Amino acid sequence: MSSALHITGGVPLSGQVTVRGAKNLVPKAMVAALLGSTPSTLANVPEIKDVEVVTNLLSLHGVQVSRTDGVLELDPSAVTTAHHADIDAHAGDSRIPILLCGPLLHALGEAFIPDLGGCRIGDRPINYHLDVLRHFGARVEKVESGIRMSAPHGLTGAKVELPYPSVGATEQVLLTATRAEGHTELRGAATEPEIMDLIAILQKMGAIITVQTDRVIRIEGVPELTGYRHRAMPDRIEAASWGSAALATGGDIFVAGARQSDMMTYLNTFRKVGGGLDIGEDGIRFHHPGGDLNPLIVETDVHPGFMTDWQQPLVVALTQASGVSIVHETVYENRFGFTGALNRMGATIQLHRECLGSVPCRFGQRNFVHSAVISGATPLRAAEINIPDLRGGFSHLIAAMAAEGTSHVTGVELIKRGYEHFTDKLSGLGASFDLDDE
Numbered sequence: 543m544s545s546a547l548h549i550t551g552g553v554p555l556s557g558q559v560t561v562r563g564a565k566n567l568v569p570k571a572m573v574a575a576l577l578g579s580t581p582s583t584l585a586n587v588p589e590i591k592d593v594e595v596v597t598n599l600l601s602l603h604g605v606q607v608s609r610t611d612g613v614l615e616l617d618p619s620a621v622t623t624a625h626h627a628d629i630d631a632h633a634g635d636s637r638i639p640i641l642l643c644g645p646l647l648h649a650l651g652e653a654f655i656p657d658l659g660g661c662r663i664g665d666r667p668i669n670y671h672l673d674v675l676r677h678f679g680a681r682v683e684k685v686e687s688g689i690r691m692s693a694p695h696g697l698t699g700a701k702v703e704l705p706y707p708s709v710g711a712t713e714q715v716l717l718t719a720t721r722a723e724g725h726t727e728l729r730g731a732a733t734e735p736e737i738m739d740l741i742a743i744l745q746k747m748g749a750i751i752t753v754q755t756d757r758v759i760r761i762e763g764v765p766e767l768t769g770y771r772h773r774a775m776p777d778r779i780e781a782a783s784w785g786s787a788a789l790a791t792g793g794d795i796f797v798a799g800a801r802q803s804d805m806m807t808y809l810n811t812f813r814k815v816g817g818g819l820d821i822g823e824d825g826i827r828f829h830h831p832g833g834d835l836n837p838l839i840v841e842t843d844v845h846p847g848f849m850t851d852w853q854q855p856l857v858v859a860l861t862q863a864s865g866v867s868i869v870h871e872t873v874y875e876n877r878f879g880f881t882g883a884l885n886r887m888g889a890t891i892q893l894h895r896e897c898l899g900s901v902p903c904r905f906g907q908r909n910f911v912h913s914a915v916i917s918g919a920t921p922l923r924a925a926e927i928n929i930p931d932l933r934g935g936f937s938h939l940i941a942a943m944a945a946e947g948t949s950h951v952t953g954v955e956l957i958k959r960g961y962e963h964f965t966d967k968l969s970g971l972g973a974s975f976d977l978d979d980e
């Protein structure tokens with residue numbers, strides 16, 4: 543199915559939206575349920591495509607997944623009888639299947655992982671994941687359309703050091719080490735809030751995990767984990783996206799469910815641009831206070847830095863700041879493709895191969911276009927846009943909401959990977975658009 547939105551912009555987005563569980567936590571929490579000997583219950587689950595993909599994948603492996611409103615029950619008791627060898631599931635647009643490796647190796651001694659989806663914002667290799675699994679004793683073989691692996695002698699704890707604090711590879715270690723025999727030491731770990739929430743889940747299940755302040759995580763393997771009951775942390779990326787939408791459109795949005803502690807770096811940046819904030823216990827109000835917005839220098843980084851997934855929506859807001867802003871993307875080598883459409887809409891964004899910033903970066907001198915200079919404020923005008931990826935796509939929607947005239951936006955279904963009921967939310971904020979579902 544292909545969906546298109548015809549958006550008439552120039553309307554400040556104002557009102558309230560609610561964010562539920564995080565796209566970058568919920569699917570991993572669902573995978574963690576595979577490690578338990580008893581059923582798990584996960585609350586605050588959003589209706590997004592990545593949850594659907596992982597539900598299908600787990601069901602294929604024999605996990606019974608049922609949903610009542612926002613609560614998932616996940617029962618892994620039939621997994622050992624699942625006919626996993628026949629699984630030819632396509633990963634869809636999700637990158638989660640790679641995280642099934644450890645749990646499946648523990649449950650079945652073997653696993654097949656289909657080629658991964660995920661946003662096309664760089665090469666997105668999985669070498670760290672495969673190296674990590676080999677450290678635990680897995681045999682890993684690349685076959686057509688996926689990766690086949692086995693652990694005939696079980697998995698044992700290991701000393702692992704990541705070359706870069708990868709979120710997924712850190713989660714790979716956690717999901718593999720908790721039931722591996724013996725101790726694991728992970729150096730160079732990522733410490734994103736979603737990882738901390740996953741650790742909280744694993745601890746509820748019986749895992750023993752210590753997080754040090756120096757990116758070292760220690761895990762003492764245990765022979766058995768049980769199910770968990772958990773409420774997923776809120777989606778801090780969706781929350782920030784609405785914040786940037788309020789700034790770019792001159793609006794005022796209360797994001798119910800947004801949590802300050804997960805978003806400190808975004809909130810600092812939002813305030814420095816000149817946005818107004820009311821931070822409460824039950825959510826955060828983001829608003830444009832009137833007057834000029836300030837240009838900024840922003841460098842994306844691993845947590846606690848400015849998150850890369852916050853970057854694209856913020857860039858739209860920076861097109862409305864008076865002066866020159868610089869954005870240095872240090873997490874992905876190719877995350878500025880979305881700016882082409884913004885330039886067609888009237889923005890002035892120049893891309894550079896140089897590192898325009900001081901955060902140590904793997905992409906300098908390597909020909910990757912990974913810095914952007916944004917000159918504003920430039921009025922935006924409507925355009926025809928085909929959405930390239932999740933966050934780039936959401937930023938295009940924001941730009942269309944801010945622009946004069948009617949934009950035609952295709953490929954909108956990609957947004958459903960990470961934004962629950964986004965057309966309903968946009969309507970509730972006063973946006974003017976028509977939706978075509980073909």
Ligand SMILES: CC(=O)N[C@H]1[C@@H](OP(=O)(O)OP(=O)(O)OC[C@H]2O[C@@H](n3ccc(=O)[nH]c3=O)[C@H](O)[C@@H]2O)O[C@H](CO)[C@@H](O)[C@@H]1O
Binds near residue numbers: 667707873874
């Ligand atoms: C589902 C999910 O949670 N996705 C998030 C997760 O993606 P994901 O876990 O895929 O991102 P990583 O943190 O692993 O990637 C960071 C960097 O490490 C590189 N890398 C990663 C793995 C590997 O085996 N080899 C390698 O070179 C990547 O190409 C990238 O340049 O963290 C990213 C960084 O916060 C977010 O943008 C994504 O929204």
Ligand SMILES: C=C(OP(=O)(O)O)C(=O)O
Binds near residue numbers: 565659661851933
């Ligand atoms: C890059 C993203 O996600 P994924 O890793 O699922 O592609 C994202 O959420 O912006």
